[in-house]
Amino acid sequence: MVGTAAEQEYYYGTGKRKTSIAKVRLYLDDGGPTIVNGKPVDEYFGWRPWQDIIQEPLRVIEMANRFRVMVRVIGGGVHSQAQAIRHGVARALVAYDPGLKGELRRHGFITRDARIKESKKYGLKRARRAPQYTKR
Amino acid sequence: MSRRRRPERRIVAPDPMYRNVELSRFINCVMQRGKKTTAQRIIYNAFDLIRDQSNREPLEVFQQAMRNATPAVEVRPKRVGGATYQVPTELRPSRSEALAIRWLIRGARSRKGVPMRRGLADELMEAARGEGSAVRRKDELHRMAEANRAFVHYRR
Numbered sequence: 001m002v003g004t005a006a007e008q009e010y011y012y013g014t015g016k017r018k019t020s021i022a023k024v025r026l027y028l029d030d031g032g033p034t035i036v037n038g039k040p041v042d043e044y045f046g047w048r049p050w051q052d053i054i055q056e057p058l059r060v061i062e063m064a065n066r067f068r069v070m071v072r073v074i075g076g077g078v079h080s081q082a083q084a085i086r087h088g089v090a091r092a093l094v095a096y097d098p099g100l101k102g103e104l105r106r107h108g109f110i111t112r113d114a115r116i117k118e119s120k121k122y123g124l125k126r127a128r129r130a131p132q133y134t135k136r
Numbered sequence: 137m138s139r140r141r142r143p144e145r146r147i148v149a150p151d152p153m154y155r156n157v158e159l160s161r162f163i164n165c166v167m168q169r170g171k172k173t174t175a176q177r178i179i180y181n182a183f184d185l186i187r188d189q190s191n192r193e194p195l196e197v198f199q200q201a202m203r204n205a206t207p208a209v210e211v212r213p214k215r216v217g218g219a220t221y222q223v224p225t226e227l228r229p230s231r232s233e234a235l236a237i238r239w240l241i242r243g244a245r246s247r248k249g250v251p252m253r254r255g256l257a258d259e260l261m262e263a264a265r266g267e268g269s270a271v272r273r274k275d276e277l278h279r280m281a282e283a284n285r286a287f288v289h290y291r292r
Contacts, residue, residue, distance in 0.1 A: 047173075047177075048152075048153070049152035049153065049176065052152055053152075
């Protein structure tokens with residue numbers, strides 16, 4: 001999808017992981033700092049491995065310096081937010097060039113990780129944990 | 137363990153900082169209750185301590201430590217006609233790596249009163265020099281294997 005905001009064109013992708021939702025915009029630009037929720041990445045994600053997760057899709061297709069990444073991310077914890085952004089970046093890249101899909105899929109960036117917290121059941125202590133059995 | 141089929145060996149993704157699979161397995165063994173981020177923090181902080189203290193590349197210190205703590209043989213008990221013999225057996229690479237990881241971590245955890253990053257850093261640096269409890273354990277095992285050399289023919 002190609003959208004326009006404030007006279008500039010961008011490619012959009014929504015990424016999700018657990019309860020995190022990331023709305024990712026890729027502006028065609030010479031790199032430029034990645035902005036997450038109005039803050040630079042290294043401020044929003046104060047730990048290298050998390051920042052690296054976001055850059056992974058751009059790294060594998062070697063186009064990091066062709067886009068400026070702008071993200072709005074809500075919900076979930078830090079790690080799942082980072083992974084949601086990675087998912088969103090990958091999808092936005094597919095919107096830019098569908099030919100990249102195969103390469104991105106090989107690294108598993110296209111697949112929405114469907115594992116979410118399993119809900120607790122009545123009659124059980126947790127999702128699967130049954131109360132201890134007593135014979136009588 | 138499943139009795140039906142052999143468990144398949146999992147492939148783990150390389151660790152985020154050094155892209156090293158061996159280190160990744162080590163991190164997974166440090167992890168408790170699924171807290172991988174915490175485990176990674178402990179390791180990388182320990183690596184920073186190693187860098188400050190020894191002026192060597194931490195990954196190299198780690199790999200040297202692993203080499204020094206990795207056993208080549210172990211003894212397995214085997215019952216033959218009432219008597220139990222300690223039979224020396226050669227190890228698969230995966231088994232000896234697992235033992236080395238286990239011993240290094242156990243050595244670090246047994247250092248009471250210091251944070252895990254400190255204990256790990258010390259344990260790894262000592263092991264890299266060929267000292268420390270993990271290396272002692274390996275030597276002990278090798279000695280037992282040597283002492284029970286007479287029973288090698290029982291190995292299956």
